Amino acid sequence: xxxxxxxxxxxxxxxxxxxxxxxxxxxxxxxxxxxxxxxxxxxxxxxxxxxxxxxxxxxxxxxxxxxxxxxxxxxxxxxxxxxxxxxxxxxxxxxxxxxxxxxxxxxxxxxxxxxxxxxxxxxxxxxxxxxxxxxxxxxxxxxxxxxxxxxxxxxxxxxxxxxxxxxxxxxxxxxxxxxxxxxxxxxxxxxxxxxxxxxxxxxxxxxxxxxxxxxxxxxxxxxxxxxxxxxxxxxxxxxxxxxxxxxxxxxxxxxxxxxxxxxxxxxxxxxxxxxxxxxxxxxxxxxxxxxxxxxxxxxxxxxxxxxxxxxxxxxxxxxxxxxxxxxxxxxxxxxxxxxxxxxxxxxxxxxxxxxxxxxxxxxxxxxxxxxxxxxxxx
Amino acid sequence: xxxxxxxxxxxxxxxxxxxxxxxxxxxxxxxxxxxxxxxxxxxxxxxxxxxxxxxxxxxxxxxxxxxxxxxxxxxxxxxxxxxxxxxxxxxxxxxxxxxxxxxxxxxxxxxxxxxxxxxxxxxxxxxxxxxxxxxxxxxxxxxxxxxxxxxxxxx
Numbered sequence: 400x401x402x403x404x405x406x407x408x409x410x411x412x413x414x415x416x417x418x419x420x421x422x423x424x425x426x427x428x429x430x431x432x433x434x435x436x437x438x439x440x441x442x443x444x445x446x447x448x449x450x451x452x453x454x455x456x457x458x459x460x461x462x463x464x465x466x467x468x469x470x471x472x473x474x475x476x477x478x479x480x481x482x483x484x485x486x487x488x489x490x491x492x493x494x495x496x497x498x499x500x501x502x503x504x505x506x507x508x509x510x511x512x513x514x515x516x517x518x519x520x521x522x523x524x525x526x527x528x529x530x531x532x533x534x535x536x537x538x539x540x541x542x543x544x545x546x547x548x549x550x551x552x553x554x555x556x557x558x559x560x561x562x563x564x565x566x567x568x569x570x571x572x573x574x575x576x577x578x579x580x581x582x583x584x585x586x587x588x589x590x591x592x593x594x595x596x597x598x599x600x601x602x603x604x605x606x607x608x609x610x611x612x613x614x615x616x617x618x619x620x621x622x623x624x625x626x627x628x629x630x631x632x633x634x635x636x637x638x639x640x641x642x643x644x645x646x647x648x649x650x651x652x653x654x655x656x657x658x659x660x661x662x663x664x665x666x667x668x669x670x671x672x673x674x675x676x677x678x679x680x681x682x683x684x685x686x687x688x689x690x691x692x693x694x695x696x697x698x699x700x701x702x703x704x705x706x707x708x709x710x711x712x713x714x715x716x717x718x719x720x721x722x723x724x725x726x727x728x729x730x731x732x733x734x735x736x737x738x739x740x741x742x743x744x745x746x747x748x749x750x751x752x753x754x755x756x757x758x759x760x761x762x763x764x765x766x767x768x769x770x771x772x773x774x775x776x777x
Numbered sequence: 778x779x780x781x782x783x784x785x786x787x788x789x790x791x792x793x794x795x796x797x798x799x800x801x802x803x804x805x806x807x808x809x810x811x812x813x814x815x816x817x818x819x820x821x822x823x824x825x826x827x828x829x830x831x832x833x834x835x836x837x838x839x840x841x842x843x844x845x846x847x848x849x850x851x852x853x854x855x856x857x858x859x860x861x862x863x864x865x866x867x868x869x870x871x872x873x874x875x876x877x878x879x880x881x882x883x884x885x886x887x888x889x890x891x892x893x894x895x896x897x898x899x900x901x902x903x904x905x906x907x908x909x910x911x912x913x914x915x916x917x918x919x920x921x922x923x924x925x926x927x928x929x930x931x932x
């Protein structure tokens with residue numbers, strides 16, 4: 400496999416765009432990435448589009464209808480919340496395999512004010528949601544957090560601190576859906592959605608798009624002197640675990656992905672300067688500190704207490720504001736995480752810059768389940 | 778397919794196929810699961826072709842699951858879709874067969890201070906709604922939809 404580099408990234412502010420459609424949002428991000436890379440659409444040899452809710456609408460092709468129908472292979476991927484990062488990985492594989500020299504991925508989603516998310520709530524025509532427990536995401540990630548409470552005595556306040564940190568980070572991210580600080584009191588006393596996650600501990604729904612352009616070493620040298628290398632691209636599915644039919648296991652597949660990622664990149668958690676991880680709910684972030692090896696087993700609560708994952712701390716997590724504040728337009732999220740890491744590695748993150756960042760990780764989970772990890776280096 | 782039961786002349790139907798209702802007096806409702814005879818892994822759900830743990834195909838048999846287990850974890854749902862009463866406890870219950878069940882935990886206050894990890898729980902069945910349906914003769918009749926719940930067990 401060949402080395403692969405990120406030459407360009409683009410992202411629109413996450414929020415609500417009722418007057419635009421999915422291809423238009425995707426095209427906006429694609430044009431930003433092309434401009435950032437110094438390329439034209441005719442330079443792109445493969446386009447991969449990640450979108451979840453309109454995945455049968457040929458969005459990659461419709462994006463080309465907006466920015467230039469060059470007749471290149473265009474494909475559409477879906478992988479739950481890991482849709483965008485899977486699109487990035489497909490574009491990566493295109494270059495790594497030697498088949499293409501320049502590929503582009505676009506992650507895009509339009510959710511509007513869609514409510515609680517979840518699946519499989521019917522059985523034989525009868526609705527079972529709220530009768531046979533809850534299959535909606537707030538309860539699923541509530542239970543995952545309660546499992547951590549059971550194992551390690553993690554507290555409600557420790558989970559709540561994740562929301563405080565990520566909202567604080569988002570104040571300095573102009574592309575974040577929300578850019579407002581919240582106090583621990585605001586979070587703890589906020590409306591309970593599904594214990595232990597209150598309103599501010601749940602990511603919002605919204606619209607958004609992000610794009611990235613991937614190139615071979617030869618093309619990289621032709622276009623930039625400041626390359627960002629993709630040190631590894633890992634995708635895992637959920638292996639069999641004891642309770643996976645009733646309680647999605649977000650831990651094991653992340654651990655498997657992290658192990659592979661560190662091996663492939665020849666790096667360890669101590670080498671990371673920043674991490675963008677999948678904080679769809681505040682509970683999830685603490686679980687992933689341990690899953691990604693950022694701290695030892697059962698130490699995640701202490702890690703947030705000590706501020707070790709705040710910008711300026713030992714390993715800043717979700718400098719962008721995370722899904723909790725930046726937003727989580729499903730198909731866009733995985734590419735937006737890459738955008739954030741690249742922005743820091745280039746030293747272009749402004750007031751939220753992680754100083755001297757050389758190695759960054761982007762982690763995404765899609766329930767069902769899929770996990771991607773990408774480590775980028777300069 | 779789960780058996781249909783009746784009580785006081787009214788037709789009953791389980792909310793999910795895994796719930797088997799009594800077909801005659803003296804029988805108890807039970808949940809059906811599956812077991813891989815090659816490795817022993819237990820499953821819930823319908824239409825299993827092979828074993829996702831050991832990858833053996835075609836060695837799946839149906840088993841009757843215990844109506845008693847222990848509480849693994851839970852969440853207390855305060856916000857849900859329209860029409861669903863809140864708050865309620867969404868729980869994961871471990872059964873002795875090595876499989877877990879997602880259910881509502883009932884007859885206990887939805888308060889973390891009152892809920893103990895590992896507490897013994899038992900299954901109960903209750904009517905949750907009714908449907909008007911035409912029977913084989915084309916006559917409309919009421920059908921009770923029966924669901925299973927788990928509650929603290931004190932013995």
